[in-house]
Amino acid sequence: MGFFSKVKKLWVSPEERAAKALKEYLGEADQPDQKIEPEAPAQQETPAPQKAVEFEPKAEVTPTPAPEPAPEPTQEPVSAPVVETVAVPESAGKARIIEPVMATEAKSDADKPQWQRDLTKALQQADPRLSVWLDLILDGIDTAGDDLWDRLTFLLKALEAPADEADDFVSRFKEWLDDMDYEHVDEFRSELQYRLALALELEDEEDERSRLFIKLSEGLSKTREQITKRLDALLSSHSAFDDDFWEEFEEILIMADVGFEATSELVERMKTRIRNSGETNPENFKDLLREELDEIFKLPKRIKAFNPPEVVMMIGVNGVGKTTTIAKIAHREQMQGRKVLIVAGDTFRAAAIGQLEIWAKRVGAGFFAKDEGSDPAAVAYEAIDYAVKNGYDLMLLDTAGRLHTKTNLMEELLKIRRVLGKKHDEAPHRSILVIDATTGQNAMSQTKLFNEAIGVDELILTKLDGTAKGGIMIAVTMQHKIPITFIGLGEKMEDLRPFNGADFAKALLM
Template identity: 45%
Template structure:
């Protein structure tokens, strides 16, 4: 018996976010929208974590549309979906594996508790499905638990891993991993890094050292610096992007734990504010619960269009 499709998992994953948005919009008078109703809709969109810029953009579209026709609930939802899709579409970018010479080095960063280590395993699994050879490097030597957890995942999905002792030199682990990956002809090396953001200077120094070591091996490395964000933190995720951009030179994002929150709208706010590529989203705990996303599909789900236009499943 097959499990739910990715679309069904997305519907479930964004349900709390969609319910929150629709709940915030409920009770606002439809038909001819005056300034008061438009103000209420804009506030409802901001309250759903879509961010003030996107909320203002949607308000503007609604204002234009209602000049032409009276808007019913579906009409509002469709406009919300269209505008969300316009924000998400430019940043919906699959992680491309194109480095030559190999390996392509992906530094994965994020605060402790964001689901970083699990996301690395899911990302590795996604690349394995595309027939790439993958190796992991346990560069978060600060926490023994992180090393053990990553080793367990490596064994589970069947990929090699390079580790070092707790408290050891992270740059040394990364150097050894690149050496081994090169010798074995590995396509992608995914590197875990420490997430102790409370000591920004120490983290910055460690990441700078890793970058220097990688740069000596290959000036183009690291090829990607991917920030893992926990959607349940809502607007705090935006603060993390700000800090990690400064500390680590983030090149792309992965958003996790969208199934556990009503704050999935922050995905849209992040896209609007920073324009960084969003490589994948996670909506579950299983190893295959991380996938590239379709901007239109996600936008329609967040806006509740799917639920409104199709019969509810039992």
């Protein structure tokens, strides 16, 4: 959707730049109109696959040059789409200029409404941090309404967002508020900040990272309680690393769902670390454990080269959160400017198709489905054609999640995999297994089964909020050596978080 794709990253000296740009803004009144024309519509109408239900994403998309469709769509694999050099926004610097785009709308400083002048000054003096900006934008505003939209548009334009993208951002946010029936700032502030952070690519900046860390710490509170309370008691009651200490430590890990095998390995690794460090007093044990966990989570991500679209297959047993996680990923990716197609590969229940369609609409992604009962592999096959033809960057394939003990599910998933691979080079580029953290050790057997049968490139653990079984993260990583890429900390869109092992270890052992 290309939100703020034109925002330049030039924040070499943010304070100076912001101050300078805003000063210019206050001074410069009669600038030529810089309005950026909306981009051309995303794509032309393409013939619908038979019986397929589809709709286009609402947002405007910078079209990825769509390669010609394969001449014989039903049999031939899609000829590998040429990867055009997609105009990558200059990724040089680290931030953005606050520029006087709004100056085009006022003849002089005096003509500007008072709130604009006040807000400009406040922004000029503020720390260039998203949370601070948002505080200023929301100052004195209790509910959604014209004041908020004006202020938000003002902020986006001052951040050099092209006018059409800024307006699009605001209108999508309004739609979301309507959908959710939210009105008060405290109901939507956090989602607003999340959207801004993604759109402006600020998620890695310190301010955002600390917000994410707070969320992670809250989500892990039950697991932490389980581990840390007992660990603290252990540390205060022992003055040496004796057998008794290690036995109790082992027990704590087992109780926190780290599992027997991973626990034994972790205890051994900690013994080695302690020996190598020369540490004799348990009081620094937590620091060393944190370092060990950080080490454990440092698994390389398996990256496959791909020609667009990138094809991601979401697998996992019933009810773990595959469908909602697809929606959350689609939301994130769309906010970051990728054009996403959601594909309903779970064809067993009409309700599943309907649920996915609603999500796709809500997050503004494209949607591809066939009738209930269709062959999922055929859906996947046709969806690739559709995605290629329409220039999608990312295709997220939902699959059914019936019990993993029924072998036919595995056979079916394998068939889908094979078809995808025949149709599109190296597809699926990622198979993501979604597991529900609340199922504890069950998650371990699911990972083993799926990995052996289908192959799993990444894990997403959902429902970490509200469970004391977060130790499963350690177990699954140690035993299967598959990287965890995201974790689910709640039901909202913003509750899907990129997983960071160091932050996890820190939040767990506070």
